[in-house]
Amino acid sequence: MEKISVAVRFRPPKYSAHAEVDSSYFSEGGAGLSREWRIDDTRISLLHRAVPVPGTSFAFDHVFDQTATNARIYGLLVRSLIRAAVDGFNGTAFAYGQTSSGKTFTMNGSCADPGIIPLAVRDIFDTAAEAADREFLIRVSYMEIYNEEINDLLTLGSEKLPIHESLERGVYVSGLQEEIVNNAEQVLELLQLGEENRHFGETNMNVRSSRSHTIFRMVY
Structure with a gap:
């Protein structure tokens, strides 16, 4: 029986290597930008100024944050x-x-x-x-x-x-x-x-x- 499992992994932001970062949020492109990904269990959603962007919420079998x-x-x-x-x-x-x-x-x-x-x-x-x-x-x-x-x-x-x-x-x-x-x-x-x-x-x-x-x- 075939089974495909799909996971997404977030790498630590380079600019925050020595700073405390909420592992549920990851900025897109670096510090100072207003777009970020939010992790909710096995779903990720793109936010713009803390507001969800329509059509940019995706579900996976697993989602791994920077602590994985x-x-x-x-x-x-x-x-x-x-x-x-x-x-x-x-x-x-x-x-x-x-x-x-x-x-x-x-x-x-x-x-x-x-x-x-x-x-x-x-x-x-x-x-x-x-x-x-x-x-x-x-x-x-x-x-x-x-x-x-x-x-x-x-x-x-x-x-x-x-x-x-x-x-x-x-x-x-x-x-x-x-x-x-x-x-x-x-x-x-x-x-x-x-x-x-x-x-x-x-x-x-x-x-x-x-x-x-x-x-x-x-x-x-």
Whole structure:
């Protein structure tokens, strides 16, 4: 049975990093502006001078304010996908947002607050170890879509890879390398390698902005 859960996360305003901020309100664009988002449980509403703007109230499965940690988001949204994957179901965690909205932090995190990907990687190996009656061959791949072209982030020189479809494999990227992995540390090293091979550039909102979409895939 397919199930899609949609969540929105607010990042802390940069101008208020050292100030007390009501986590139910988030200004749009910075300090001094009169437009702000209000959080009501799982609904957000845009206000203009404290008055709701018609047609700008939206409901989600989850809404996370600036106090939410990556671990909390992972526990609510992704952990169940890992359990299902061990039982043979496909699962995807997808982050979408504009430049500097916090996608990379949510997915990769930091040493103090690991993101969804490192948390999922460790959970996958822990879950597989608990299934004593089965053996798993775990493979990983890491690709980017840059200027409408697919590049393999684990192998330099593997660029402009074609997409194919077959009855046996479904839709797949031809020539994309898959690495067999035995532990979480090995996967995290491959992720670091892939990050170093990505396309980055400076924008008006971010000095080091990822200029591509990436897909990290683990196969049991």
